[in-house]
Amino acid sequence: EVQLVESGGGLVKPGGSLRLSCAASGFNFRSYSMNWVRQAPGKGLEWVSSISGTSTYIYYADSVKGRFTISRDDAKNSLYLQMNSLRADDTAVYYCAKDAPVAAPYFDYWGQGTLVTVSS
Amino acid sequence: SYELTQPPSVSVSPGQTARITCSGDALPKKYAYWYQQKSGQAPVLVIYEDRKRPSGIPERFSGSSSGTMATLTISGAQVEDEADYYCYSTDSSGNRRVFGGGTKLTVL
Numbered sequence: 117e118v119q120l121v122e123s124g125g126g127l128v129k130p131g132g133s134l135r136l137s138c139a140a141s142g143f144n145f146r147s148y149s150m151n152w153v154r155q156a157p158g159k160g161l162e163w164v165s166s167i168s169g170t171s172t173y174i175y176y177a178d179s180v181k182g183r184f185t186i187s188r189d190d191a192k193n194s195l196y197l198q199m200n201s202l203r204a205d206d207t208a209v210y211y212c213a214k215d216a217p218v219a220a221p222y223f224d225y226w227g228q229g230t231l232v233t234v235s236s
Numbered sequence: 237s238y239e240l241t242q243p244p245s246v247s248v249s250p251g252q253t254a255r256i257t258c259s260g261d262a263l264p265k266k267y268a269y270w271y272q273q274k275s276g277q278a279p280v281l282v283i284y285e286d287r288k289r290p291s292g293i294p295e296r297f298s299g300s301s302s303g304t305m306a307t308l309t310i311s312g313a314q315v316e317d318e319a320d321y322y323c324y325s326t327d328s329s330g331n332r333r334v335f336g337g338g339t340k341l342t343v344l
Contacts, residue, residue, distance in 0.1 A: 151333070160338040161271070161279065161322050175331045178237055211278060220285075221326050221333060222269045226278040 118142040118225045120212045125230030132202050132234070138195040138212030138227060146190035149173075149215035151223060152197050154208035154232075164210070165197065180206075202234045238262060238327035240336035247342040254310040256339045258323030261304055268306030269324040270299060272317075273338075279322065283308060313343045 124136040136152070152164040165186040166175045174186055185198040195212055209231050213223035240260040248254045258268060267286050271279035281290050283299035286306060296311045306325075310317055323336040 153335075160320075161273070161324075161335040163333040163335060166333065173331075175333075177332070216284070221330060222267075222281070222284055222324060223271075223279075224281060224290075228278055 118214065120214060120225060120227035122210065122212050122227045122230035125210065125232045127233045127235065128202055129236050130203060130234055133198070133200045134202065134232060136197040136199065136210055136212075136230060136232070140193045140195065140212075140214070143214070145188075145193040146170075148217075149219070149221075150188060150195045151213045151215065152186060152195075153211045153213050153223070153226075154206075155211070155229075156205070156208040159208075162208075166215075167195070199232070202232075204234050206232065207234045208232060238332060238334050240323050240325060240334050242321075242323055242336040242339045244337070245340045245342065247344075248313050250315055250343055251312050254313045254317070254341055254343070256308045256310075256321050256323075256341065258306045258308070258336050259304050260306075260323075260325060260334070260336075262328045263301060263304050263306055263325060265328060266325045266330070268299065268301050270297075270306075270308045271322045271324060271335075272319045273322065274319045282321075310341070313341070315343050317341060318343045 119141045121139045151166045183201045209229040211229045212227040214225040216224040270283040273279040286301040287299045
């Protein structure tokens with residue numbers, strides 16, 4: 117059974133940093149692209165970043181480019197999101213999501229999310 | 237930046253057909269996908285590659301795409317189908333992933 121468990125969320129002041137983690141199990145982690153998707157309170161879904169199975173390809177939404185860094189540790193079956201220079205509009209639930217098989221660019225499994233609140 | 241446009245809300249009575257549209261300039265060349273999200277839950281894929289239905293998704297959910305518009309159709313909508321629905325795709329390069337703004341489906 118595929119499981120994705122996010123952690124690391126919390127309250128941080130504007131300008132601060134936070135590192136999110138996603139522990140994956142139930143599939144061959146190194147073979148799949150992984151993603152972060154966020155949802156601000158009462159708002160829609162927003163794709164944040166993607167990383168390929170070999171970390172060769174990394175992409176970011178314009179809203180986080182230059183501030184957030186996605187990475188993975190295939191030996192630990194873990195995905196990370198380093199968030200710097202946080203702003204109030206980064207407040208959201210952050211979901212870890214697995215890409216579907218056959219390099220299809222959509223998400224077939226999601227975690228339950230971790231809440232990041234940026235406030236003074 | 238690339239955008240997908242959905243109506244904010246759609247309302248139907250139980251048993252009626254609900255249609256939710258999604259427009260985007262890259263849709264003639266890129267697949268559309270649809271996610272259902274119920275309150276407080278993670279999204280669930282209900283349609284992939286324009287019209288395919290994942291296992292476990294009821295047959296009343298179907299998808300289509302023509303030109304720059306994709307459509308999610310729920311035939312005989314049920315009260316339990318009340319949720320937010322998001323279309324999803326990629327830009328023309330395939331590297332940027334995009335969600336539509338979401339459509340709140342009310343069934344009552």
